[in-house]
Amino acid sequence: MTSNQPSGIRLQNVSLMLGTKQFRFDCELPAGAITAITGPSGSGKSTLLNLIAGFETPESGKVTIGSANVTALHPSQRPVSLVFQDNNLFAHLDLATNIGLGIHPSLKLSAEDGKRISGALERVGLGGYEKRKPGTLSGGERQRAAFARALVRERPVLLLDEPFAALDPGLRQSMAGLLLELHRETGNTVAIVTHDANEVRQLADHALFIDHGEITLQAEIEVFLMRRDVPGLTEFLKL
Amino acid sequence: MLTRTERYQGYAGGAVVFAAIALFIALAVFALLSFDSGETDRPLFDAYVWRILRFTLWQAGLSTLLSVALALPVALALARQPHFPGRIWIIRLMAVPMGLPVLIGALGLIGIWGRTGILNSALAAIGLSEPVSIYGLSGILIAHVFFNLPLACRLLLAGLERLPPDYWRLSASLGLPALSIFRFVEWPAIKPLLAGIAGLVFMLCATSFTLVLVLGGGPAATTLEVAIYQSLRFDFDPQRAISLALLQIAVTASILALMALLPTPKDDSAVTGRAARRFDGTGFGARAWDGIIVVLAVIFLCLPLASILFAGLKADFARLLTTPAFWKAAWTSFWIAFLAGLISLTASIAIINARAAIADARKPGLAPRGFSALLASLSSLVLLVPPVVIGTGWFLLLRPYGDVASFAPLLVVMINAMTALPFVMRVLSPAFATHRQRTARQAANLGIFGFARLRLIDLPVLAAPLATAFSFAMALSLGDLGAVTLFGSEELVTLPWLVYSRLGSYRTADADGFALILALLCLGLTIAGTAGQRGRKDDG
Numbered sequence: 001m002t003s004n005q006p007s008g009i010r011l012q013n014v015s016l017m018l019g020t021k022q023f024r025f026d027c028e029l030p031a032g033a034i035t036a037i038t039g040p041s042g043s044g045k046s047t048l049l050n051l052i053a054g055f056e057t058p059e060s061g062k063v064t065i066g067s068a069n070v071t072a073l074h075p076s077q078r079p080v081s082l083v084f085q086d087n088n089l090f091a092h093l094d095l096a097t098n099i100g101l102g103i104h105p106s107l108k109l110s111a112e113d114g115k116r117i118s119g120a121l122e123r124v125g126l127g128g129y130e131k132r133k134p135g136t137l138s139g140g141e142r143q144r145a146a147f148a149r150a151l152v153r154e155r156p157v158l159l160l161d162e163p164f165a166a167l168d169p170g171l172r173q174s175m176a177g178l179l180l181e182l183h184r185e186t187g188n189t190v191a192i193v194t195h196d197a198n199e200v201r202q203l204a205d206h207a208l209f210i211d212h213g214e215i216t217l218q219a220e221i222e223v224f225l226m227r228r229d230v231p232g233l234t235e236f237l238k239l
Numbered sequence: 240m241l242t243r244t245e246r247y248q249g250y251a252g253g254a255v256v257f258a259a260i261a262l263f264i265a266l267a268v269f270a271l272l273s274f275d276s277g278e279t280d281r282p283l284f285d286a287y288v289w290r291i292l293r294f295t296l297w298q299a300g301l302s303t304l305l306s307v308a309l310a311l312p313v314a315l316a317l318a319r320q321p322h323f324p325g326r327i328w329i330i331r332l333m334a335v336p337m338g339l340p341v342l343i344g345a346l347g348l349i350g351i352w353g354r355t356g357i358l359n360s361a362l363a364a365i366g367l368s369e370p371v372s373i374y375g376l377s378g379i380l381i382a383h384v385f386f387n388l389p390l391a392c393r394l395l396l397a398g399l400e401r402l403p404p405d406y407w408r409l410s411a412s413l414g415l416p417a418l419s420i421f422r423f424v425e426w427p428a429i430k431p432l433l434a435g436i437a438g439l440v441f442m443l444c445a446t447s448f449t450l451v452l453v454l455g456g457g458p459a460a461t462t463l464e465v466a467i468y469q470s471l472r473f474d475f476d477p478q479r480a481i482s483l484a485l486l487q488i489a490v491t492a493s494i495l496a497l498m499a500l501l502p503t504p505k506d507d508s509a510v511t512g513r514a515a516r517r518f519d520g521t522g523f524g525a526r527a528w529d530g531i532i533v534v535l536a537v538i539f540l541c542l543p544l545a546s547i548l549f550a551g552l553k554a555d556f557a558r559l560l561t562t563p564a565f566w567k568a569a570w571t572s573f574w575i576a577f578l579a580g581l582i583s584l585t586a587s588i589a590i591i592n593a594r595a596a597i598a599d600a601r602k603p604g605l606a607p608r609g610f611s612a613l614l615a616s617l618s619s620l621v622l623l624v625p626p627v628v629i630g631t632g633w634f635l636l637l638r639p640y641g642d643v644a645s646f647a648p649l650l651v652v653m654i655n656a657m658t659a660l661p662f663v664m665r666v667l668s669p670a671f672a673t674h675r676q677r678t679a680r681q682a683a684n685l686g687i688f689g690f691a692r693l694r695l696i697d698l699p700v701l702a703a704p705l706a707t708a709f710s711f712a713m714a715l716s717l718g719d720l721g722a723v724t725l726f727g728s729e730e731l732v733t734l735p736w737l738v739y740s741r742l743g744s745y746r747t748a749d750a751d752g753f754a755l756i757l758a759l760l761c762l763g764l765t766i767a768g769t770a771g772q773r774g775r776k777d778d779g
Contacts, residue, residue: 053408053412054411054412055408055411055516055518074411074414074518074521075408075411075412075518076411076412076413076414076415077414078412080412081412082408082409082412084405084408086403086405087403087405087406087409088405088409090406090409090423090424090427092427093423093427097423101413101415101419101423102413105413105414105415105416105419106415106416106418106419107419107423
């Protein structure tokens with residue numbers, strides 16, 4: 001499960017009802033690529049991500065990661081790491097502990113693990129921040145720490161739910177750069193929910209457009225950016 | 240933003256209310272301190288007094304420990320099982336003891352744990368002869384846990400539900416086992432609340448009057464408040480009452496001072512019962528543990544309530560409701576509660592408006608700022624001097640001017656109004672603050688003042704919180720036995736006093752019937768109040 005082999009993600013005829021909203025997803029996120037998940041707010045972007053992460057269970061259909069059917073698996077048993085927009089870190093624990101929990105959930109850490117934590121912090125530009133609490137960091141630094149935890153977890157899939165939405169534009173740019181670097185180093189499969197067309201252009205190899213709970217377009221990025229016949233997409237790309 | 244007139248009206252109202260409350264308390268304390276019993280040989284604090292102080296603190300400490308320690312697993316279980324059947328009703332059940340008159344709760348507990356209660360009958364049936372005693376220390380502890388475990392549980396649950404929902408997703412995705420979740424997520428959320436909750440429960444238990452009066456007994460199980468009452472009402476020993484009252488003030492003052500240093504526990508999200516999605520606690524073991532804990536807590540809380548209901552239903556209501564004594568007591572209770580509620584509400588509004596007027600001045604000087612702080616601390620000042628102490632003081636003060644019984648209704652109204660003040664303030668001040676924030680600029684800009692402002696802008700919005708506060712205050716006053724016990728006489732019989740005196744004369748069937756009526760009245764008022772409060776939240 002923690003192998004570094006990239007794994008593609010596939011949702012086959014997945015359907016789900018949340019309240020009065022109906023969601024139907026059938027899509028493929030290619031292995032080792034960055035896939036942007038876009039669409040108007042409330043369209044179902046986060047729901048798609050929750051289905052992959054295991055926070056929602058489909059009423060019918062199948063979710064596979066790599067060759068494994070994960071439809072019924074608990075979130076902790078899926079080969080994924082997560083970064084949300086906010087609250088990625090437990091505010092009362094220092095960074096080393098927060099990242100250590102990504103290695104061992106009961107925090108039984110060896111000296112070797114300690115070195116890996118420091119190494120990961122170093123890699124995201126937070127060297128020496130082991131004892132800092134999240135509250136003393138800026139928003140960008142907190143997201144860097146979340147990336148550091150994803151690094152030590154060595155899961156083949158990284159799911160990001162608007163990870164840069166709370167940051168100011170200059171910072172978004174540099175964080176997206178960091179994400180790209182880490183992606184190239186690990187070769188993992190990345191799914192990123194975003195409402196920022198620039199982020200899609202800068203990061204994605206592949207993109208999905210979701211509207212009213214259904215995927216209305218999934219394509220290579222070059223094709224995705226050229227299409228003019230999908231309702232809502234042109235408006236989204238202009239933003 | 241206020242006009243000059245509005246500001247001066249605010250100052251004046253605050254000054255009058257402050258003076259009235261301060262005088263009411265100060266005169267009582269002064270009367271106590273200056274009382275000359277004529278005896279000089281007896282020390283102010285003798286061994287008896289110290290023993291009562293020790294017991295007061297000991298039972299309060301034990302009650303607090305038990306209430307909080309037992310509330311902890313219940314709160315954790317309820318937080319971990321957001322889909323527990325009837326969860327929202329269990330959380331609402333936790334609010335019932337808070338709205339229940341203490342005396343009635345005590346009756347219910349006696350019905351279950353008493354000598355002829357369910358528990359001892361069951362023990363006897365299986366051949367155990369040693370009965371569990373509801374009287375004395377064990378009874379006081381059971382009763383305090385009954386009233387305070389739900390309170391602690393709701394506050395803990397609110398703390399757990401305030402955690403960002405992402406924490407639960409994160410824990411699940413990291414695969415944290417239950418122990419890690421407790422260590423790294425739940426305990427860090429609970430730990431900072433514990434001191435505040437324990438302080439609150441300790442304060443309630445240390446000043447508990449009615450429960451100790453009914454379940455305690457004898458010098459071995461008496462708290463300061465009850466001892467004050469006994470020394471005035473039975474021994475007529477004002478000297479002793481004074482030493483006890485002084486100790487009582489010292490105790491409450493130290494607790495309040497300690498509590499001021501602790502964060503105030505908040506009970507907000509638990510009231511809505513909206514739970515975060517949890518991904519742990521799905522295993523059989525966890526579900527069985529949580530289920531057992533919650534069911535045990537529900538049984539513990541429900542049995543006494545059921546006992547009140549069933550014992551009450553056995554009473555002959557046709558006769559009870561045609562007893563002149565009942566209607567007389569109901570009428571007295573209503574008037575006392577109504578006037579106490581009205582006074583409490585008026586005083587709160589004056590305090591809030593005065594503080595707003597001071598804050599409205601761009602740069603208030605040192606004196607206005609000090610006055611504002613004084614006004615804010617007024618509700619604590621009221622807690623500082625317990626009703627029995629105020630009652631004692633006024634008892635001594637009025638004695639030279641004739642029969643104290645003729646002043647009694649007024650004193651009971653005043654004492655109840657002051658007891659309700661902290662609760663009323665807690666409902667009204669946030670509502671008034673929000674309202675002012677939303678409307679003050681516009682109203683000032685449009686030139687809407689005085690009666691027009693009251694009618695068009697303030698009343699439509701503030702009617703709901705005012706009704707909430709009023710019904711809370713009335714419920715509190717209706718169910719109160721404390722103030723009446725000091726002055727109660729043939730002329731002044733309230734509903735709780737009626738229940739208590741029937742209990743004393745062994746007409747328990749009557750007492751049970753009246754108890755049920757009183758319980759329904761108070762719970763009805765509390766529910767009406769809470770409903771109003773929830774409606775307001777939805778608007779906002």
